[in-house]
Amino acid sequence: MQCKVLDLVHQAACSLAVTGHRVIFLVANRPEPEISQKFSTDLMGDITTYYTLGNSEDSKNDVRLFLQGGFQEIRKIHPLRNSIPPSWPRLGDIDKLVRKASGQFLYAHIVIDYVRSIRHRPNHRLAKILALSPEQGNNPFEDLDALYTHVFSSIDSVDSVLRVLGLSLSRFTSKNFTFGDIVRDRLGLNLEDVQLLFGGLTSVIEIAHIREGKPDAWELTVRHASLAEFLTNQRRPKQYFLDVNLSRAEWVSWLLRNDLEDGSTLFKLADALSELRSCKSQELHDTLRDCHLGLLLSKASLPSSKTASVKYIYDIITMIKEMSFEDAEALYKFQLKVFETQIPLILGQFYCQPACLPLLLNNFTTVEPESPARALSYMVGVEEKRIEIDPLGLWWRPAWNSQLHVFLSTFIRDPSRSLQYAVNGSKLAEAGIALIHFLCHPTTPTDILRVIRQYTRSLKYRPWTSRGMRRSRFRTAPGKWFIHRCCDLCGEAHTPVSSCPHRDENESNIATLAYRASPRSPLIVLHRKPKLLGYRFALAFLPDMLAEASRSSELIQYCKKHAFHPTSILFPRKSKPARRAISNYLNRMDAEERGWWLD
Template sequence: MFSHSRNVAIFGGNFTQVTVLQHGARGIDLLQDASSPSAIHNSEERFPPPKCHENTRVAIIEQLMRWILGHENRDALIMWLLGPAGAGKSAIAQTLAELCNSMKILLASFFFFRTDPTRNHSRSLFPTIAYQLAINLPDARDFVVKVPEDDPMVFTRSIEEQLSSLIINPLQELYLSGRPSSPSDPYLVIIDGLDECGDAAMQISILQVIAKSFSACDLPFKFLIASRPEMHLTSMFNSRWINPIFARLALDDNFLPEDDIRLFLRDSFDEIRETHPLASLIGYPIWPSPDTIERLVRKSSGQFIFASTVMKFIASARRLPTASLDIILGLNPSNADAPFAELDALYINILSSVSDIKRTMSILGFLILSDTLQAKLTTTRFIEDFLMLSRGDSHIFAGELASVLTLGSSKSGVHGTVNLLHASLSDFLLDQSRSNQFALDLPEIHAHLACMCFRALGRYFVAKDFASIVMLKLAYPHVQENLVKHCSVAAPTPGLRNAIQEFSHDPLAVNPKSKQYLESTPMVVAAIRATSFHDAEKLCAPHVAMFESFLSEKIGHYYSNPTLTFIAAAISTPCQLPSLAYDSAISDFLGRAETREAEKVDHNGLYLFSFFFRFDLGNAYKEFLAHFLTTEARSGHCVLTGQHYSTAAELCLKYLHKLRHYPRTDEEGDKRLMEWALECLPSLLDQSIETEALVRSA
């Protein structure tokens, strides 16, 4: 407040400091929140990024630069850089991004990565590009940031709408404003790893949206898209309609990758001789021999991933470099028709040397078969706790597999994050024809992971010490995401049966007021039913009975309140609940005083308001509850009756009548609620009995 002031004396009084944000501050903040910083080429989270070794890939970079600068393929809006796994696409994209950034012609970059939940989907793609557009093209900033300021929900729209609203429309406004395009303006957008974004349909959708949107407007931008030559992407790029605006560059033998690999190997061996802790024990004046380097070049089959993995293995401080090289040289020669044959042999060799293969496959199975793993779930601490390993096991695992994964640093310096270096390792382990005895036995691994989920969930509800509560709260969303999937694939092992039978969900032993308790029981029942046990219904019967007893006790308090009766009836209909924020439209619909009173009951009961306002309870709970309330054999005296449906229909009709005669200013909220009420009303009326109050309301 008084920066740069001198000799100031103030006695008494009150001070108020007012900070005025410049126009666009909110918009750029919204863009930043919707973006994925780890996807940008110079992100700290990607450090150190894969990058071309010095003086390698020169011909490829030069050809791409000729296209970027307009010296060839001038009509190509999109350049597809394609190559097999491990060919070095990401390294080329990174090197090109840094080069173009230094030349001030890089507009934006986005690096997809399959195992990073912040950048393995399309939701943040165009917000991240738009954010970089606002930063790298300052004249466009006001046009870009105005979009989320005017429509904060733009990030929930379709990717086509996002591209149009956040990027194309602002750019068109910029150029229509009278500012001519300058040759120095950034105009290249790099999208790497498209095949690691979501599913095939989403990848095709991204391509179609970019191609159709930019080909329909006159904007001076180019897209470099790198991916594996997956069948669906190849078919898309072979489409007749995209051919006029597209060119391809395949990473094949035409670029003499063996020359680059040879240079990379020589430089890497030089570095090992200079920096390895055991370099003084190498003992040979010339190591390795030129013939050995040529042998490694041939075994690479033109794939940089082989050379890179080999050198990581040889550079490991766990053994003498000459001994590591001898292991590599013992591999069989590659077959001309199997470019990954030597990589597979190397993976088998690395896995053969681990001290505990069961522990290794358990951790690899967790990393590969779990959906939406966040970074905090791949720390050595979490892996050990979730898989019930001994302290230090994950560090040993990471050290033994250092040539195919990394152990990142952490703030404490103890519990780093385990990251698989290559998607090809997953491909290898999931393909038994390649990995043989090291293939992940999917039914057995899923059964093991399902056991771990049941045990983690059981510990979550009885944990007392703070450290366990924190760790198991991290595990709970993971269990939600994966338990049913694991059970549906799992082998019916004795271990899984024991985990199910030992799992306790007694509401007297846990906190039944927690939302997690309410939603986890239906999830557990669904998971048990998804197993291949012949007596799955018998296994889940105790959980069903215990939970239905709990529901019967709670639901009795609901039917004395018209608001809660309405919500219970609405949940039993097939209509999708509105899931609006708690606003005036909702409270007006249910009645303000009645809503406050109903919430007190609901907060100590079944949390039905959560479906209405936030939709933060799972569908499994809603479906379980709906079936329970409408099946007399299960709910007995708590079953929804025609009288209950009449009460609900009456409230619905009163709201529609009130809205028709006394419209409010909250048009959007009223519109959404009215549409839902009109959709829900027929289901309520069909099951109602005719009452005098209902007739009056109609």
């Protein structure tokens, strides 16, 4: 990613140079191999001026002043200041530290924090740092690594320290627990124990309370990001290497067994498992074998959290199949079977209307969740307030949930899995009846007369404007439909271009006057915007329902006697296939009846 940023900088510099402009980009970076290699290319080298902070006398002098000030403060306030020689530290020792720092304040800052420890003699601590001799190689952080290695070598119970640090570097957050909860549960350590354990690491680790009155509400913070980089790089810390994946697997195992009430926790678990595909933690394996993830759907708190809970639980289950366990496929099938036992309960509770069947079978997505949710609620016949409870995400239809929708479409077509909610010809016929009824008798707003009077008033008093407007629309946009949004605040109708300044533009549930320009006469239809969208959805779903619907006398009567509402002319591309589907269904029923008589 850093190299891509440098490519963008190069492109911008070249583009500006062509136009005669000159912009200077200041890029501050550490000597990472990838970045150094990028700057060494001919394209970047020709336009780059290098300034190394470590070689600057100004930076060296600043580091020297920082060290001198830090040591002077230690000589004044340290509890053991009487045992410190007046000439401490020697000028040569400071020069050596300045060379080791290479112009970087991070090294100098860690040295001062390490030496000022009140539990040790400062002169002895400084002597140990000066005696360090790092291995020479291609690592630009030899001196810093040697310092970190020395710091960790001087503490007791380093295994426990690394384990707590691993949990801290890979931790999750939730409203139901704190970092101290897992440390106490997994390691049996409270805050006082951790403070004693990290007593020798105060120069690089900070431990502090986050809530008064709760002893387990504390946080562990790594003061310098370079320490985390040092511990997690397998080539640098050697015996102090910290495998973050094992710590992340420990977090996931603990959460699966103790806390899954929070929807945000499920989201983070799904992301964590995606990073643990190559991890072979036995504890994680046993947890995935023992925990029944599908039973989480039966919790009262999860179905009420819209689509997040079901989606994340399904993602967690599908990720099990991609893990590196030998029996990953068996674990996946077991968890999926438990998950499938809970889906019929949700279907019966939230999606029992016949018009919901198209939502289960059709896999469409949208980037605007609010309007489709209201539109589908009109089509299905559900109150708008109930769209807030949509555990399967059928009404909101976010694009990132398409994998779950594909699973549901396959699930309800298998009678052995979906039981009484399996799709058959009679259920498709019931769904077809519900859709045709909605297409033939859509509800209209109660203020239809007021809006029509308002619209016709302009035609009465300014007929020349109306005729010219109609003629211009016939020429420029034949066959297209236009809308006017009727505002209750100012009492006027507005087009999307000339919207009312008093109305919130995000408000979609406004009475809408829609008409389609026609060579003969304009067709006027009054609806609210989500209802128009719901009408389009119903037209799109109807052909799929009728294609496999079984014989139903009620559906046949609907197909023969009921005609689509004039709103259908607003959607000519959707209306034509829907009418053709009705005709094909009637022909199929007639053919079956003739075949029955012949038999």
